[in-house]
Amino acid sequence: MHVPDGFLDAPTSIATGAVAVVAVGVALRGARRELDDKTAPLAGLVAAFVFATQMLNFPVGAGTSGHLMGGALAAVLVGPWTGVLCVSVVLIVQSLLFADGGITALGTNILLMAVTTVVVGWVVSRVLLKVLPKRVGLVAPAAAIGAFVSVPAAALVFTALYAVGGTADISLTTLATAMLGWHTLIGLGEGVITFLAVGAILSVRPDLVYAARGVITERDLVIKPKESVA
Amino acid sequence: MSETEKKRVPFKWVAVVIAVVALLLAGVVSYYASAHPDGLEYVAGRTGFLDSASEHGTADGPLADYGTKGVDNERLSGGLAGVIGTVVVLLLAGGLAMVVRRRSSSSTDEA
Numbered sequence: 006m007h008v009p010d011g012f013l014d015a016p017t018s019i020a021t022g023a024v025a026v027v028a029v030g031v032a033l034r035g036a037r038r039e040l041d042d043k044t045a046p047l048a049g050l051v052a053a054f055v056f057a058t059q060m061l062n063f064p065v066g067a068g069t070s071g072h073l074m075g076g077a078l079a080a081v082l083v084g085p086w087t088g089v090l091c092v093s094v095v096l097i098v099q100s101l102l103f104a105d106g107g108i109t110a111l112g113t114n115i116l117l118m119a120v121t122t123v124v125v126g127w128v129v130s131r132v133l134l135k136v137l138p139k140r141v142g143l144v145a146p147a148a149a150i151g152a153f154v155s156v157p158a159a160a161l162v163f164t165a166l167y168a169v170g171g172t173a174d175i176s177l178t179t180l181a182t183a184m185l186g187w188h189t190l191i192g193l194g195e196g197v198i199t200f201l202a203v204g205a206i207l208s209v210r211p212d213l214v215y216a217a218r219g220v221i222t223e224r225d226l227v228i229k230p231k232e233s234v235a
Numbered sequence: 236m237s238e239t240e241k242k243r244v245p246f247k248w249v250a251v252v253i254a255v256v257a258l259l260l261a262g263v264v265s266y267y268a269s270a271h272p273d274g275l276e277y278v279a280g281r282t283g284f285l286d287s288a289s290e291h292g293t294a295d296g297p298l299a300d301y302g303t304k305g306v307d308n309e310r311l312s313g314g315l316a317g318v319i320g321t322v323v324v325l326l327l328a329g330g331l332a333m334v335v336r337r338r339s340s341s342s343t344d345e346a
Contacts, residue, residue, distance in 0.1 A: 006273065011287045012284065033335055036332070040337065042338070049324075050250055052329070056321055057260040057320075060260070061265060062268040062270070062273060064271060069277040070273050072268075090332070094324055102293070102323065104299040107289075107291060163275065180282050184274070191274050206249070210246070
């Protein structure tokens with residue numbers, strides 16, 4: 006979903022740029038609470054993994070493809086604030102080094118792929134984990150659903166931005182329908198990849214998964230002599 | 236976290252595996268990625284605003300469009316670009332996280 010230069014007009018791009026700067030600034034403060042000597046290197050690895058996986062466009066039919074955005078994945082693995090930072094670094098490197106995503110659209114892309122997908126992915130998976138029974142096995146499915154929802158959500162935010170500052174005169178209903186439709190399909194891929202990646206780390210080191218911490222701790226506190234920690 | 240678990244996989248191993256997987260995905264598997272336009276590009280083409288995209292400021296850069304300038308072999312060119320990108324992101328994001336993190340011991344303060 007990398008927006009190139011020229012899709013949105015200058016005022017909108019400046020506005021999204023300002024929002025992105027504020028969001029990254031707030032994330033820098035918030036990430037301090039999530040990062041320690043162990044999770045800091047993990048954040049670098051998660052960002053590298055997101056970059057690598059973003060190169061893997063998967064076909065979604067009719068000559069279209071999609072790739073992971075990774076906001077939900079990063080948020081679940083290393084925490085939402087750090088997740089915003091991880092995906093932002095990916096987007097900055099992609100734009101400056103790989104000419105992927107416009108430079109004037111960097112704020113837009115951070116808003117769409119680093120902020121929207123992290124917020125939606127995190128909130129959805131968080132709510133699910135609050136409602137569902139406290140089981141480590143449910144963390145990966147919750148993350149996958151959050152990831153799935155985050156992609157059409159980002160598509161809707163793009164449509165809203167286009168309604169405000171799109172440079173071409175097109176039907177917004179057509180745009181919204183097409184964006185939502187395709188990105189719901191792409192979201193399925195996002196969900197599957199997130200499920201596999203979160204599940205893989207959970208199976209070896211559940212303590213490294215940020216979203217699983219609450220689940221593990223609460224289980225540790227339950228006094229049930231017969232049942233050992235999963 | 237409880238230390239009662241029998242054998243915990245050391246963090247170092249987890250880190251190495253994630254790094255190797257990322258490098259393989261970016262360096263090797265990326266060659267087989269779909270070349271079709273992504274969702275946004277496709278919709279832009281269909282809806283009729285793809286033309287409004289302007290030339291990218293770094294379109295002539297040495298790694299533009301995930302290819303390495305001067306490397307003719309397509310597989311090598313893309314793979315190298317992917318590996319370089321993965322390492323750059325790892326160092327930048329990891330470095331940023333190291334600076335931002337709260338320190339358990341009194342290590343060097345940079346920020």
